[in-house]
Amino acid sequence: MTDETELPAHRDPRVIDASTEALRSLRELCPSLTVAVLLTDDGFEIARTPANLAGDQRLSSMASSLQALSEAIARELELGTTQYALVEATVGRVLLRRVAGGSIVLAAVFDDDETVGRAISISRRVLDDLAVALG
Amino acid sequence: MAEHVVLFAGPMGAGKTTAIRALSQIAVVSTEAANTDRATADKETTTVALDYGEISAGPDDKIRLYGVPGQSRFDFMWTILQERAMGLMLLVNADAPSPEVLVGEHLGAFVDLARRGGLVIGVTRSDVGAPDVVERIRGIAAALLPERSTPVFAVDARDPMQMRTMLMALIADVETRAALTGAAR
Numbered sequence: 624m625t626d627e628t629e630l631p632a633h634r635d636p637r638v639i640d641a642s643t644e645a646l647r648s649l650r651e652l653c654p655s656l657t658v659a660v661l662l663t664d665d666g667f668e669i670a671r672t673p674a675n676l677a678g679d680q681r682l683s684s685m686a687s688s689l690q691a692l693s694e695a696i697a698r699e700l701e702l703g704t705t706q707y708a709l710v711e712a713t714v715g716r717v718l719l720r721r722v723a724g725g726s727i728v729l730a731a732v733f734d735d736d737e738t739v740g741r742a743i744s745i746s747r748r749v750l751d752d753l754a755v756a757l758g
Numbered sequence: 759m760a761e762h763v764v765l766f767a768g769p770m771g772a773g774k775t776t777a778i779r780a781l782s783q784i785a786v787v788s789t790e791a792a793n794t795d796r797a798t799a800d801k802e803t804t805t806v807a808l809d810y811g812e813i814s815a816g817p818d819d820k821i822r823l824y825g826v827p828g829q830s831r832f833d834f835m836w837t838i839l840q841e842r843a844m845g846l847m848l849l850v851n852a853d854a855p856s857p858e859v860l861v862g863e864h865l866g867a868f869v870d871l872a873r874r875g876g877l878v879i880g881v882t883r884s885d886v887g888a889p890d891v892v893e894r895i896r897g898i899a900a901a902l903l904p905e906r907s908t909p910v911f912a913v914d915a916r917d918p919m920q921m922r923t924m925l926m927a928l929i930a931d932v933e934t935r936a937a938l939t940g941a942a943r
Contacts, residue, residue, distance in 0.1 A: 631794035664791035665804050666831060684831045688807035691789035695807070699787060726792045 632727060633667040638757065642670035642727070645753040649729075652745045655737035657715065661753075662686055664726040686730035690719045707743060718742050722750045725757065763822045763842045764928065766809070767868055768849035769860045770828030771799035773882040773915030775809050777849060778823045780918045781925060782811025795829070804828070807835060813925075821925075836867055845876030845928045849915065850895065852887020858898045865902050876932035877908050880924050884912040906935070 632638045642661040650656050650672050661669045666687030668680060693708035710717040716739065718731045729750055733742050766774040779786050789807035793799065809825035824843070826835050840846070846868050850857045861879060865872055879899060881892050888894075892912050899908040909927045913920045 631796075633794065663794050665794055665806055666791075666829075667794055680831055681834070685834060687791060688789070688827075688832060688835060691791055691807045695787055695789050 631667070632663050633669045638727075639670055641753060641756040643672075644756070645749050646670055646672040648752070649731065649746065649749045652749070653731075653733065653737060653742065655734045657732040657734055658682070659729065659731040660686065662728050662730065664691075664728065669727065682730055682732075686717075686719055686728060690721065690728050690730075693719065707746070709739065709743075711739075716742065718746055720746050720750060722757070723754050725754060727753075727757075761820050761822055762815075762844050763824060763839075764845050764847060764925070765839055765843040765868075765871065766823065766825040766847045766849065767836065767864055768828060769799075769851070769854060769864070770795070770804055771801060771854070772828065772849040772851045773880075774825040774828065774849055775805055777847070777880070777915040777921050778809045778811040778825050780916055780921045781813060782823060783814060784812045786811045798829070806832060808839065830863075830867075833867065840868055840871045843871055843875060845878075845932050846871050847878055847880060847924060847928055849880045849882055849913075851882045852884040852891045852912075857881070857887065857891055858894045861895050862898050862902060865899065869903075872903055872906075872908075876928045876935065877903075877906070878924055878928040878931060879908060879910045880913040880915070880921075881910065882913060882915050 646659050646661060649659055660671045660683050662683040663669060666684040668683040689708060694705045697705045707718060707720040715732060715734045720729045729746060731746055766777055768774055775788060787810040789805055790803040791806045793801055793804040805825060805827045811823040813821040815821050824839050826839055848864055850860050854860055879895060881895060884891060892910055896910045899910060909931065911924055913924055915921065
C-alpha cells in the first residue's frame with residue numbers, strides 16, 4: 624500500500640530545508656559557484672542558490688534531460704552507474720550529479736576559476752552529506 | 759542510406775513511449791524519470807529527454823522514431839528535435855480533460871513541422887473518452903491548419919499493427935505534400 628500523504632520532494636519541507644542547507648555548504652566551499660539547483664528526477668526545482676534567481680525553471684528542466692541522457696548512454700554502453708556528467712564550456716562548466724541512491728539531482732554551474740577536480744570532489748562530499756541528512 | 763526522422767509528440771500520458779516501443783525494431787532508448795506530477799498524469803514514470811527507436815524500411819532506408827517529453831517545461835527538446843523531422847505523429851489521450859485543447863496547443867508548438875512535413879493525429883484511450891472526441895479533434899485540426907487535410911485515427915498505442923497503419927498514413931501524407939509542393943513549383 625502506498626502512502627497517499629507522501630509529498631513529492633519539491634514540496635516536502637524536510638527535503639527543501641536539507642537541500643537548501645546542502646547548497647549553502649556548496650557555495651561556501653566553492654566561491655566560483657555561479658548558480659546551483661537541486662531538482663527532482665523529472666525536472667522540478669527543490670532548492671536553488673542564489674535564491675534571488677528563483678523563477679527560471681529552465682535550468683532544472685534542461686538538467687533533468689541531460690542527466691537522463693547521460694545515464695541512458697552509460698546504460699546503453701553497459702558502463703555501469705553514471706557518477707556525474709560535465710559540460711565544459713569556454714568560460715565555465717556545468718556539473719550534473721545524482722544524490723547517491725536517490726531521485727534528486729544537482730546541477731551546479733561554476734565559472735572558470737574552479738578546477739574540475741575540486742568541483743567534482745566537493746559536489747560529491749556535499750551530496751553524500753545530503754544523502755545522510757535525508758536518511 | 760536515407761534516414762527519416764519521425765517525431766512523436768503529445769501530452770503526458772498520451773502513449774508516445776508505448777507507441778515507439780510498439781513500432782521499433784531495436785531496443786528503445788528511453789529517458790524515464792520518476793514522475794512527481796501525479797496530478798497531471800497518474801503514472802510511475804515520465805520521459806524527460808527523449809525516446810528513440812528505429813525501423814528499417816528496406817536496404818537503403820531507416821526511419822528514426824523520436825518521442826519528446828509531454829510537459830511544456832521540456833519544450834526545448836521539442837525545438838531541438840523537430841528541426842530534423844519529416845513528420846509528426848501527434849498523440850492525445852481521449853480521457854484528458856480537454857483533448858481538443860491539448861491538440862491545439864501542440865499543433866501551435868509544432869506548426870512549422872506540420873506545415874512543411876507530414877502530420878497524423880492519433881487519439882488513444884478513445885474507448886473511455888467522449889464519443890465525439892475524434893470528430894472534435896478533426897474539427898480543431900481543420901480550423902488550425904485549413905490549408906491541409908489532417909488524418910485523425912482512434913488508435914491503441916500498444917498495438918503494433920495500428921501504429922504501423924498510422925505510420926504508413928504519415929508517410930503517405932509526407933509523399934502527398936512533397937508531390938503537391940513539387941507540382942506547385
